[in-house]
Amino acid sequence: MDLDAKVGVLLPTVRAQWTAGDDPRQVVRLAVEAERLGYDSVWANDSVLTPRIEALTVLTAAAAMTERVTVGTATLMPVTRRPVNAAHSLASLDLLSGGRLVVGVGAGFPGRFGVPLHRLSEVPWERRFARLDETVALWRRLWSADEPVTFHGDVLQLDDVPPTIRPHTAGGPPIWLGGSTPAALERTGRLYDGWLPYPPRADDYATGLKVVQQSGRDVTSALFVSVAITDSLAEGEDRLRGYARTNYGMDLEDLRTIQAVVAGPPSHVTEYLRAYVDAGATHLVCRLAAAGLDDYRRQLELLAATVNT
Template sequence: MSLRIGAKLPHTGSSANGAAVRSAAIALEEAGFDSLWVSDHVVLPERVASTYPFSSDGVARWSTDLDYLEALLTLTAAAAVTSRVALGTAVLVLPQRQPVLLAKQAATLDALSGGRLVLGVGAGWLAEEFAALGASFEDRGPRMAEVIGVLRSCWSGRHEGLLVLPRPVGGACGLPVLVGGHSPAALRRAGVIGDGWLAQQAAADLDPDAIAHDAARMRSAAQAAGRDASSLRVVLRVADSLGRLEQVAAHLSDLVAAGVDEVVVDVNPAGDPAGDYGLLRSA
């Protein structure tokens, strides 16, 4: 299978409006990208006290004072103006969400998009956000497995004597759930209960060997659970890749050898997205 190439759909700051989301989705699909992905925060604190997992020193240096469109509603807007691209979350903070309502929302979006939703989920890292939503931060890891179980039960159409309809287009197992994170527990969850793993690395620090190591741990967990490890997908979100796509392209063959099935990069939809896609596709 050839490497799939996805793009982050801008939906924050100056892009946090309907016209920008729709025009970006159209431009990125026309450019050739295989998928569009959004991130997820419901609220952000004025000052981040939590340890940020995606920097070497644990400090979040980006401004939290920006408009930030909700993930699933943003994908619904993108679904309305596209017909081919997969639509993914990278990642939805799962333990913060009410699972039955999320099951309904995800199945609805899957139906409206013709079966194009990919639900990338993670345990989250921002304790202040959990507190604002009345969710427990301490047990967010174990809750991941619980919520995924509820989602799939709902997607079967019946959950604890209740009808939860519509089902996803492909049925209860037809809406893929990719588990994010790099901790041993996250990799184990990806292998045991996920449909694959959603990894993240910064463009300046791409490390195919680390991806290969973690992907092997995920697949070992799957095999130990009696699952077909070869059926699990590996999607790599390459953060901070705007302006660094040549650097990303230079690593693609090694990433494929490491087991990556899809990369998701940052692209300027108003620039030359077709050229960006061509650069990556020809690598």
């Protein structure tokens, strides 16, 4: 079934997604395969807390080996990088991809992944949202500047920063915000180019999107969702249980309270995804619930056949 939405896939960059004997270099070749199968985008997520290929590194390699697909971060954690260095890296990637970069960003959330990430990055957890917004504002200034930039925000204080190399995209690549709290919705509509949440219910997505759209700005509406195609619902549930334990260290029932996840026969998966498209999602970023790179490749083929028929 044609979902009338763009569909992309998260590349399996995390070591927990590989099995014995997998060659990590195949991750980039999977981006090429995704383009061949008709996907619109390939994505990489970002963390220093679990072993994985660094997001901008793998996307640069993927961009060099593809011609059409968008390459994106879902999501990048700017707190792990110096703001000026990150602006340089992102501008370089956008330039080398010919303007195919989308930068999804997040500020982290309390618990297992948030505070420890800030501690390792030697950045205070407090005022993380202001730091993120100011980092993005600084990037945009640097991507458009011809003269040294002075930036004095509430968190970032920088003087006479040399402008970075110009990205391919005028003004810099689009920046999408992940998050669905009331504050994140308001900031998305006011400051960002796209919205990339993962609410577990389509009606929650519709409600959040209405808030984002109140700004009147043109904001891309995307969805991050974990997906697997299986022969039966029971097999899908078993697959998702293993996926939740391996990738998140939690039970499937707990994961379902915070994230969009679906597995089962093609008709079940399309019905689930269709509900989000009907709620306003125009770009689906799918994390394939796969165990090993061969299994990922099979899921890549199955999902392509599901959403394109």
